[in-house]
Amino acid sequence: MDVSTILDPLNGPQREAVSCDKKSVLVLAGAGSGKTRVLVHRIAWLLLVKQVSPASIMAVTFTNKAAKEMRGRISELLQITPQGMWVGTFHGLAHRLLKSHWQDAGLTENFQILDSEDQLRMVKRLIKEHDLDESRFAPKSLQWYINGHKDEGRRAKHVDHHNDAYEKTMVQLYLAYEQACNRSGQVDFGELLLRAHELWLNKPAILNHYQQRFQHLLVDEFQDTNTIQYAWLRVLAGNNNNITVVGDDDQSIYGWRGAKIENIQQFSDDFAATEVIKLEQNYRSTGCILDAANSVIANNPARLGKNLWTDDEEGEPIALYAGFNEQDEARFVVERIEHHVSDDLLLSEQAILYRSNAQSRVLEEELIRSGIAYRIYGGQRFYDRLEIKNVVAYLRLAYGHDDDAAFERVINTPTRGIGNKTVETIRLRARTDNTSLWRACEALLAESGLTRRALTAVQGFMALIDDCDEACQRLSLEAAAEYVLEASDLLAFHGKESGEKGRARVENLQELLNATRQFEPDTDEPSPLRAFLDTAALDAGDQQADEYTDAVQLMTLHSAKGLEFPVVYLAGVEENLFPHKMSLEEPGRLEEERRLCYVGITRAMSRLYLSYAETRRWYGQESYNTVSRFVREIPAKCLKEVRINANISRPLSAKISHASDGHDTGLLLGQRVMHSVFGQGLVLNIEGQGSNARIQVNFDDEGSKWLVAAYANLEAV
DNA sequence: AAGGCAAATGTTTTT
């Protein structure tokens, strides 16, 4: 294989980015401009042309999916899988590091990862233990508070409470949380990054070793890095290593969870003589779609400035549909999906995107009614399911008895007569002895600190865990999991849950056994069980089921980032919904919503539909929204309004059928009417009775409006 | 320990 294979398929700027010899390179890659391709080809370039050892390369992504894709594409391009390269997520790499240097990082050897649910439980418990009012100190906000500070690299001792009583308590709780985590060998997601950073700072020898090793750092989705992630990278890169970051300031949509778009600017300041390369040629969308995206995003101030262009044709204009309510909107979308299917497009080539999950319901109902297969992205991850977490907790507790989060979860699951009272005694003992719950149990058993009944139950539980431990050491991972499932009685426990639920739970448990069977520990982790537990904590465990059935894709705009579809429906482009009402208060949030819109538009390859509802039932209330400001930012020449008259057939006939319920307005749905000011129009909707009735009319010239029957003086035409 | 009922509470999500 020669150099041409690496460079030939690339355009000018891409080539420059791939072969650039500068020590620090910032690639500003617009949507659909071949960002991943540049990263993959640059790695190939380093290996083949620069003869760099794979072991000196570290590539960092945000999601496991992206890491997996990168590894796959590198192997595909090189026709071999390079050994010794570190490709992974920030959290995954930090975790790997901490496992190798657990002592230097001040951790226990078998430290476990605390997911956000476990974290919330722990935080709740702490609030209770401190006798604080949950309404004043909401567990969720304490969790948010802790994670926020960790993302900024601050421990409890660093937080300045300004002598404010409330803030003081929060810091106190943060401190208590840190202590509880340390006591039970638990590390939350933010802690992985924070500890890894502290490891660099506190152990120069270790840092030096890794700086010597990783002379080439590559970072994907750089605009999503938060403070601690960037700090970690910067220290690792030092003054001598090579670092390439790829990102798009216009696609920064995670500011609300700590991502710092400013890191892009900071990067150029921190690394001397950074080469900045812009990738602006888009290989995804039609001219029309790009024009729209460019115009919308141009309304954001303080951009680094990119303008996407394409060789592709103008394409169809973007269609905008004004539904009279969300059902009508859904009907429109489904009708268009059916239309495209009859045009030989697959369902899976079409995606419905929305701002918030609550919107999916109506769309789903309409898809079901029409018998169209669909798949919703997002939602609960496999390893987050209750039944899965239960089994994993048994395994965790078997592996490391001091794992308090696992202990809390399964001490009485399935129920074995250990009630709150007993658990409270155990917690108290653990706190006074400053030890784990398991050790507290041992102490209590030794000195009979429990009632006879509780004593037997706890003893039974501990024996069960020891059995599981023994099974884990003796058996294969799969056999051990099977043993745990039986011995703990979890299979039967979940199986007897009512109806559909129980069946689904058993199915998932079976799926977990599958996962253990297929599991291949790929790291240098000697214990397959530990490796599996790590995967369960850090990896979503993508369900691959139905991945191959043809189905319409439904997801939020956030989860659509990085994907592309021939046809995209962007539903609910209304003020208050998108941009979301909540985001209008804080400064800077509107800009982020606009970037989200930019992400949405640029997902579409050839066709883009925008739709909104003039009336929407939202949290049980009727709301009247106008079309989103973002739509008004799209140039008129790119936009074509779909008039209701054009697809009157299904939506209206459905409405007309129950219009005869008699609203006593003398008008019928679908009827043409005349208004003295607005001119002629079509009756879309009638609500209420007689003169109180409100009528929605889509005027030919003025668009649709709601009118009060008593004053409107509508005449049938 | 399970089931029933009222109250609260609703952007976006990965690790």
Next chain:
DNA sequence: CATTTGCCTT
């Protein structure tokens, strides 16, 4: 509106 949560009862 619909789902989840906490609290209360048996």
